Amino acid sequence: MYDLLMKYVDNRLQLLKLELTGASANVAASLVSSIVLLVIGMIIVVMLSFALGFYLGDLVNSNAGGFAIVGGIYALFLIIYMMVSKDTIDRKIKDAVVKAIYDSVDESEGSTDYEEL
Helix, strand or coil: CHHHHHHHHHHHHHHHHHHHHHHHHHHHHHHHHHHHHHHHHHHHHHHHHHHHHHHHHHHHCCHHHHHHHHHHHHHHHHHHHHHHHHHHHHHHHHHHHHHHHHHHHHHHHHCCCCCCC
């Protein structure tokens, strides 16, 4: 009976390790994918910002003025973000991370066949 109990405990620990490994792998994959998308998005924003800066610079006959306008637009976005939606976005990010962890754990539990001892 003792050997059977020890085998059961060992199997449960192995299962927990595998589930945690799978959950960690899913979260890491999502994180890397998100970082790649963020970097690509930032490159696009920078390029469009340069284009808008030069365009506005032509309109006001001063490249410095055009880039100052673009900087002002970004400063306005930052102020609006800090005042309105920072807490909402933070909460959504936290919820998404927790959901990704629990979804990956639920998937591993649903696909595991438990043998009765």
